[in-house]
Amino acid sequence: MKKIDKIKSGSQKHNDDHFSEESLRDKISKDLRTLYDSVLEESVPDEFLDLLKKADKE
Amino acid sequence: MKPTQEVSKARISSQATDEYDEDVFKSQLTDLIPHLRAYARSLCRDATLADDVAQDAMLKAWNARAKFEPGTNMKAWTFTILRNQFYSIKRRSWRATSLDKDVAEQTIVANTSPEQAVHLNELRRGLQMLSNDQREALILVGASGLTYDDAAEVCGCATGTIKSRVSRARQSLEIIMEEGKFDKAADKVSALDAMNEILRDSQKLTDR
Numbered sequence: 001m002k003k004i005d006k007i008k009s010g011s012q013k014h015n016d017d018h019f020s021e022e023s024l025r026d027k028i029s030k031d032l033r034t035l036y037d038s039v040l041e042e043s044v045p046d047e048f049l050d051l052l053k054k055a056d057k058e
Numbered sequence: 059m060k061p062t063q064e065v066s067k068a069r070i071s072s073q074a075t076d077e078y079d080e081d082v083f084k085s086q087l088t089d090l091i092p093h094l095r096a097y098a099r100s101l102c103r104d105a106t107l108a109d110d111v112a113q114d115a116m117l118k119a120w121n122a123r124a125k126f127e128p129g130t131n132m133k134a135w136t137f138t139i140l141r142n143q144f145y146s147i148k149r150r151s152w153r154a155t156s157l158d159k160d161v162a163e164q165t166i167v168a169n170t171s172p173e174q175a176v177h178l179n180e181l182r183r184g185l186q187m188l189s190n191d192q193r194e195a196l197i198l199v200g201a202s203g204l205t206y207d208d209a210a211e212v213c214g215c216a217t218g219t220i221k222s223r224v225s226r227a228r229q230s231l232e233i234i235m236e237e238g239k240f241d242k243a244a245d246k247v248s249a250l251d252a253m254n255e256i257l258r259d260s261q262k263l264t265d266r
Contacts (some may be wrong), residue, residue, distance in 0.1 A: 036199065045109065047109075
């Protein structure tokens with residue numbers, strides 16, 4: 001969670017200014033995690049929990 | 059007589075553990091849902107289909123809960139189920155083409171600046187230029203946080219294979235991003251469009 005907080009609280013513009021100083025490899029690694037984490041941060045559709053609840057009762 | 063006593067004792071305690079384990083399993087599985095969705099999204103870029111695959115995998119994991127060995131990595135275990143599910147759908151389904159359909163651009167990442175959104179879309183396009191094996195290894199290790207060993211288990215290959223796939227994926231991505239190969243690809247597409255337009259126009263001229 002700490003990592004996500006840091007991304008959110010840091011000024012995005014500020015981060016972009018520093019992009020050029022990062023190595024391409026670091027930039028790619030960071031963007032990869034951002035892409036993945038963006039799905040993690042989405043709220044889980046109710047369907048998932050409903051299905052699991054139903055399956056549990058069977 | 060002693061062995062029997064031991065057996066019955068063991069049976070009682072295992073029954074109690076089963077009850078307990080099931081609740082623990084359920085809550086751990088629930089915690090993993092976001093990861094199942096994220097991994098599924100990386101396999102099939104259509105978000106709706108990805109959620110279908112993630113739901114199927116979640117239910118399969120629940121139904122197979124007795125087979126899960128406590129103490130092992132549950133994320134890797136559910137990812138293996140999801141991956142098998144994905145490839146079996148892909149093999150036999152009429153949806154195979156839609157699973158591959160490129161809809162990456164429609165996914166907008168929240169909390170990003172326009173500049174970062176551009177970077178992320180470039181990365182998405184770059185990822186799509188990698189082989190399935192390389193992309194998958196890179197996402198498992200570089201984004202989902204699995205160890206090389208766990209990623210190898212998920213993909214059903216040796217740890218060394220995953221290591222070399224990840225390393226080749228990184229190298230390829232760096233080249234793609236550096237040279238902006240996707241821009242050239244886009245240029246080719248627009249050049250083709252322009253050519254078609256010229257051909258259409260000349261057709262009109264000869265039709266006259």
